[in-house]
Amino acid sequence: MIATAIASAAPWRRRRLRADLESRFAAARFPFRHDRHVPALIVRGTAGDASLDPTFRSETPWPAELKRALIERGYALTDEALAQNPAT
Numbered sequence: 001m002i003a004t005a006i007a008s009a010a011p012w013r014r015r016r017l018r019a020d021l022e023s024r025f026a027a028a029r030f031p032f033r034h035d036r037h038v039p040a041l042i043v044r045g046t047a048g049d050a051s052l053d054p055t056f057r058s059e060t061p062w063p064a065e066l067k068r069a070l071i072e073r074g075y076a077l078t079d080e081a082l083a084q085n086p087a088t
Helices: 002-008 011-027 064-084
Strands: none
Touching: 002 011
């Protein structure tokens, strides 16, 4: 996590940023063991047939049905990923 933040920072800021982040993480009190594995699930997908791409958007508001369809697609993709990775 620290390495990612430092890699994206300006070179002249990296030394100070590393020290600040290491200090904050060392002082943090998490409600779980520090060696505990926290599983992560990454769901990748596309909008499918529906899209709210602002590049081609006119002044017309996006229909609520289209927004709901995209939300439902996200839920479905998440359900699929969970079914494939039951341990997460």
